Amino acid sequence: xxxxxxxxxxxxxxxxxxxxxxxxxxxxxxxxxxxxxxxxxxxxxxxxxxxxxxxxxxxxxxxxxxxxxxxxxxxxxxxxxxxxxxxxxxxxxxxxxxxxxxxxxxxxxxxxxx
Amino acid sequence: xxxxxxxxxxxxxxxxxxxxxxxxxxxxxxxxxxxxxxxxxxxxxxxxxxxxxxxxxxxxxxxxxxxxxxxxxxxxxxxxxxxxxxxxxxxxxxxxxxxxxxxxxxxxxxxxx
Numbered sequence: 001x002x003x004x005x006x007x008x009x010x011x012x013x014x015x016x017x018x019x020x021x022x023x024x025x026x027x028x029x030x031x032x033x034x035x036x037x038x039x040x041x042x043x044x045x046x047x048x049x050x051x052x053x054x055x056x057x058x059x060x061x062x063x064x065x066x067x068x069x070x071x072x073x074x075x076x077x078x079x080x081x082x083x084x085x086x087x088x089x090x091x092x093x094x095x096x097x098x099x100x101x102x103x104x105x106x107x108x109x110x111x112x113x114x
Numbered sequence: 115x116x117x118x119x120x121x122x123x124x125x126x127x128x129x130x131x132x133x134x135x136x137x138x139x140x141x142x143x144x145x146x147x148x149x150x151x152x153x154x155x156x157x158x159x160x161x162x163x164x165x166x167x168x169x170x171x172x173x174x175x176x177x178x179x180x181x182x183x184x185x186x187x188x189x190x191x192x193x194x195x196x197x198x199x200x201x202x203x204x205x206x207x208x209x210x211x212x213x214x215x216x217x218x219x220x221x222x223x224x225x226x227x
Contacts, residue, residue, distance in 0.1 A: 004157070102163055
């Protein structure tokens with residue numbers, strides 16, 4: 001079974017630009033969550049999508065948004081980029097079946113904002 | 115407000131010995147706990163989990179212990195192997211927000227020969 005894939009793996013943008021990151025979950029997984037990892041704040045939850053609906057949201061500004069498509073693929077968008085948005089963005093998928101709440105992570109997209 | 119804490123940023127253990135990684139949490143609503151291993155430039159890899167209805171879960175060399183009264187969990191790796199060298203994160207979630215994981219800051223484990 002293929003794992004979670006994220007594209008692109010690396011991205012360089014400048015302040016004020018916007019960026020869109022893509023995530024394809026494990027086949028059959030309907031829940032996709034996004035996390036931001038920075039050296040200072042660690043791994044922080046951004047939001048979760050399930051059946052094309054945002055179901056949970058972390059404490060990030062409205063510049064961070066996402067969506068999920070009918071095939072469970074998800075995109076994350078960050079508008080008006082700031083230097084502090086430089087981070088590793090991780091996507092995770094889960095089947096959320098029964099007691100198994102394990103999330104499986106992709107390799108991440110390394111975003112650098114100059 | 116750090117709801118999940120890993121107070122040891124690093125740990126060094128000899129190959130073949132036991133590695134014990136600790137994690138504390140403050141939120142009483144957390145009822146599911148997970149451990150992940152992370153190598154540089156890769157996403158976290160799921161290791162083992164435990165529900166709050168249990169106090170121990172074992173999977174091969176990995177055992178997780180949960181002490182709900184102390185709000186403490188630990189991951190035991192026996193025997194430790196050089197390939198176990200990585201950063202280990204504990205994470206927690208609450209019923210109804212299972213996909214919203216709150217992570218600790220990680221412990222870097224170095225297994226030496």
